[in-house]
Amino acid sequence: MKNKKIAIIGGGNLGQAIAKGIVNSNIVAASNITVTRRRTHLIQTLKELDIRISSNNIEAATDANIIFLAVKPYQIQQVIEEISPYVQKGTIIISLATGIDALSIEKYFKKELPIFRAMPNTAIAIGESMTCISAHHANQEQEQIVLTLFEQVGQALIIPEELMSSATVLAACGIAYALRFIRAATQGGIEIGFGSNLALQVAAQTVKGAAELLIKAGTHPEEEIDKVTTPRGVTISGLNEMEHQGFSSALIKGVLTSFNKIENGK
Numbered sequence: 001m002k003n004k005k006i007a008i009i010g011g012g013n014l015g016q017a018i019a020k021g022i023v024n025s026n027i028v029a030a031s032n033i034t035v036t037r038r039r040t041h042l043i044q045t046l047k048e049l050d051i052r053i054s055s056n057n058i059e060a061a062t063d064a065n066i067i068f069l070a071v072k073p074y075q076i077q078q079v080i081e082e083i084s085p086y087v088q089k090g091t092i093i094i095s096l097a098t099g100i101d102a103l104s105i106e107k108y109f110k111k112e113l114p115i116f117r118a119m120p121n122t123a124i125a126i127g128e129s130m131t132c133i134s135a136h137h138a139n140q141e142q143e144q145i146v147l148t149l150f151e152q153v154g155q156a157l158i159i160p161e162e163l164m165s166s167a168t169v170l171a172a173c174g175i176a177y178a179l180r181f182i183r184a185a186t187q188g189g190i191e192i193g194f195g196s197n198l199a200l201q202v203a204a205q206t207v208k209g210a211a212e213l214l215i216k217a218g219t220h221p222e223e224e225i226d227k228v229t230t231p232r233g234v235t236i237s238g239l240n241e242m243e244h245q246g247f248s249s250a251l252i253k254g255v256l257t258s259f260n261k262i263e264n265g266k
């Protein structure tokens with residue numbers, strides 16, 4: 001792994017976060033990673049980490065063993081058609097583009113390559129992503145390489161491609177849903193007396209603790225809820241009122257609305 005050459009085409013939010021995450025984990029030398037962007041002055045900070053920056057996609061793709069496609073979905077076809085003639089056989093392709101299936105990517109390349117789709121979430125910037133990955137024409141060794149790369153920036157798992165839209169909703173959009181919960185809790189906290197900064201600190205750490213209980217202890221949410229809900233107590237009154245107002249139902253309907261928009265465009 002250490003000697004693999006990586007090209008990240010599109011040094012935007014996700015592209016830069018992946019580059020930094022891989023460098024921090026030390027599994028590939030920074031000098032083996034090239035990040036491309038048309039306006040390279042916007043990614044000068046990567047150079048301080050010894051990451052190479054370039055505006056030349058073809059040069060970056062030519063000697064890469066692994067290519068991340070981190071441009072927006074509407075830019076992906078053009079980028080693939082630009083680099084395809086220079087991509088060596090067996091090069092691992094990892095597309096981050098939402099909603100573009102592996103068959104289309106293969107069609108744009110006009111040749112068979114190991115193609116992966118990866119759906120991280122924005123917590124990748126702090127090494128806490130939940131990344132779902134699907135594989136197309138890849139062998140086990142290639143799957144392990146891609147899994148290992150994303151494990152440097154959070155948790156990662158391989159899923160069937162047919163679940164990629166669901167993964168997008170639950171993990172990528174999910175960050176926004178969770179943040180809206182924290183924002184709403186903060187608004188409630190202000191109404192019952194906290195200043196906004198303190199309310200946000202308390203709400204955010206409380207959500208982190210709740211998630212860690214499930215992740216570290218491996219318990220079910222209801223098991224943890226049972227520990228907080230004293231009979232005739234305040235928690236169950238609040239929780240039941242939230243459910244009367246449609247809390248779980250609103251969340252489930254939101255998840256389905258996002259999913260339907262990906263699947264049917266509406």
Ligand SMILES: NC(=O)C1=CN([C@@H]2O[C@H](COP(=O)(O)OP(=O)(O)OC[C@H]3O[C@@H](n4cnc5c(N)ncnc54)[C@H](O)[C@@H]3O)[C@@H](O)[C@H]2O)C=CC1
Nearest residue numbers: 010011012013014037070071072073097098120121122172
């Ligand atoms: N999982 C998630 O939470 C999210 C996933 N995404 C997906 O990730 C991908 C990247 O998204 P972001 O990083 O947010 O986008 P971004 O817009 O920040 O980054 C894309 C970068 O590609 C560069 N670029 C465009 N054309 C290029 C070219 N021909 N050659 C080299 N560089 C070029 C742009 O200048 C930009 O810096 C998208 O395909 C999007 O669908 C986007 C947002 C959230």
Ligand SMILES: O=C(O)[C@@H]1CCC=N1
Nearest residue numbers: 098168169171172173
């Ligand atoms: O909202 C969106 O369309 C993209 C997909 C996943 C996160 N952001």
